[in-house]
Amino acid sequence: MNLPEVRQAIAADPRLRKFLKWSILPQADVIRRECSAHVAIGDARYGEGRRSRLARESEVPITGPGCTQNLDNRPPNS
Secondary structure, eight states: OOSHHHHHHHHHOHHHHHHHHHOSSEEEEEEEOSSEEEEEEEEGGGSSGGGSTTOEEEEEEOOOTTOOSOOSSOOOOO
């Protein structure tokens, strides 16, 4: 839960913050991609991470060479 990508997702997504107010045993899974990270937060009582049937998921940008802040897979405007 202390990974920078998880903290960024929580700060950016109100659904995750709402879920965390309810969750007793929160846990997070992070799948890093080239320019983004897929973050899934679940409650350990109902499965593991993104496999939890109640998990909430969010995508956050990762800065780096060749990366833009475009997460919807559309080409950036030229």
